[in-house]
Amino acid sequence: MDILNxxxxxxxxxxxxxxxxEEAFQIINRxxxxxxxxxxxxxxxxxxxxxxxxxxYDAEENVVKMEAIxxxxxxxxxxxxxxxxxxxx
Numbered sequence: 001m002d003i004l005n006x007x008x009x010x011x012x013x014x015x016x017x018x019x020x021x022e023e024a025f026q027i028i029n030r031x032x033x034x035x036x037x038x039x040x041x042x043x044x045x046x047x048x049x050x051x052x053x054x055x056x057y058d059a060e061e062n063v064v065k066m067e068a069i070x071x072x073x074x075x076x077x078x079x080x081x082x083x084x085x086x087x088x089x
Contacts, residue, residue, distance in 0.1 A: 024057035
């Protein structure tokens, strides 16, 4: 199997600029509540996920990144997600 033909399992959906780590923590908490995510510190200190999505703080870029992590997520599902993304971010 050619490794270049393996579909990516993680698709970045959204970047939310933050001013500091505290703001990132607050946003991740809100995302966690909104999408029913649980803390998962195996990947990042500020990381939450569920079966479909993950969110984490990227300190180098100073953003909270929201990703689709289910391998069968379709482009249509991503479009629907982005359309319905909460406006409080």
